[in-house]
Amino acid sequence: xxxxxxxxxxxxxxxxxxxxxxxxxxxxxxxxxxxxxxxxxxxxxxxxxxxxxxxxxxxxxxxxxxxxxxxxxxxxxxxxxxxxxxxxxxxxxxxxxxxxxxxxxxxxxxxxxxxxxxxxxxxxxxxxxxxxxxxxxxxxxxxxxxxxxxxxxxxxxxxxxxxxxxxxxxxxxxxxxxxxxxxxxxxxxxxxxxxxxxxxxxxxxxxxxxxxxxxxxxxxxxxxxxxxxxxxxxxxxxxxxxxxx
Numbered sequence: 001x002x003x004x005x006x007x008x009x010x011x012x013x014x015x016x017x018x019x020x021x022x023x024x025x026x027x028x029x030x031x032x033x034x035x036x037x038x039x040x041x042x043x044x045x046x047x048x049x050x051x052x053x054x055x056x057x058x059x060x061x062x063x064x065x066x067x068x069x070x071x072x073x074x075x076x077x078x079x080x081x082x083x084x085x086x087x088x089x090x091x092x093x094x095x096x097x098x099x100x101x102x103x104x105x106x107x108x109x110x111x112x113x114x115x116x117x118x119x120x121x122x123x124x125x126x127x128x129x130x131x132x133x134x135x136x137x138x139x140x141x142x143x144x145x146x147x148x149x150x151x152x153x154x155x156x157x158x159x160x161x162x163x164x165x166x167x168x169x170x171x172x173x174x175x176x177x178x179x180x181x182x183x184x185x186x187x188x189x190x191x192x193x194x195x196x197x198x199x200x201x202x203x204x205x206x207x208x209x210x211x212x213x214x215x216x217x218x219x220x221x222x223x224x225x226x227x228x229x230x231x232x233x234x235x236x237x238x239x240x241x242x243x244x245x
Contacts, residue, residue: 003032006032006035006036009032009033009036010036010040013026013033013036013037013040014040017040017041017043017044020041020048023037023040023041024041027041038085038087038090039090041090042087042088042090042091043090043091043092043093044091044092044093045091045093045097045098046093046095046097047097048097049095049097049098049100049101050097050100050101050104051101052101052104052105054101055101055102055104055105056105057083057087058087058088058125058128058129059075059077059121059124059125060077060081060082060083061083061086061087061088061128061132062077062124062125062128063128063131066124066127066128066131067124069120069123069124070120070121070124072120073116073117073120086132088128088129088132088133089132089133089134090133090134090135091129091133091136092133092135092136092137092138093136093137093138094126094129094133094136094138094139094140095138095140096140096142096166098125098140099122099142102118102121102122102125103118105121106118106121119145122142122145123145123147123149123150126139126141126145126150127149127150127153130150130153130154130157131153133159134159135159136157136159136160137159137160137161137162138160138161138162138163138164139154139160139162139163139164140163140164140166141163141164141165141166142166143166146165146176146180147176148176148178148179150176151176151179151180151182151183152179154179154183155179155182155183155186155188157189158189159189160189160190161189161190161191161192162190162191162192162193162220163190163192163193163194164193164194165180165194165195165196166196177204177207177208178207180208180211181207181208181210181211182211183211184208184211184212184214184215184218185211185214185215188217189217190217190218191217191218191219191220192218192219192220192221193218193220193221193222194222195208195221195222195223
């Protein structure tokens with residue numbers, strides 16, 4: 001029997017990317033199929049981010065620096081076996097399901113620690129995904145990790161084309177806003193942006209709008225409930241060929 005090249009197998013199995021059970025079964029047939037199927041299975045985890053086992057696998061991909069934030073909470077990962085594949089390198093889509101999965105994964109002591117543990121895990125995993133995901137396309141950030149460090153890493157990223165910022169308010173510090181503005185001002189790969197800046201102060205909104213005016217790559221902009229100035233928005237729309245608003 002003549003074996004097909006991996007490219008052909010990828011085209012075939014990619015048609016079943018939403019049929020996880022079928023792909024899991026096929027991955028057990030032989031090593032060649034497994035190497036082709038694993039990247040497809042992990043490209044868009046979606047609601048599977050809510051699986052505690054998946055969160056454990058993600059945590060095992062943290063480097064020493066990313067694990068540092070978890071040390072105060074007595075979470076150690078060094079005794080666990082490393083995954084056989086670099087699963088996180090295949091992830092292309094990080095949605096809000098990740099944050100739901102983290103909340104479900106957290107131990108009962110979270111109640112005693114407030115939100116500090118959840119925030120630390122959120123930050124560590126997003127930092128790791130920005131470092132390891134080779135073809136990350138969509139990234140959703142919540143208000144907890146919309147900070148200067150995360151945006152600096154997004155600024156350095158060259159693969160993200162779509163980003164969503166959820167439930168951001170005045171806790172969204174000016175330095176973080178400046179970093180986001182820096183991303184929007186440069187000739188980045190970002191083509192789609194969803195902003196939910198419900199209670200952001202005037203100066204913060206003004207900074208973002210000025211950056212949007214300089215931007216030439218966005219073709220989709222969702223402002224949610226953000227309050228913005230009509231004049232600046234009109235300037236942005238006139239300059240950019242936005243296909244969706």
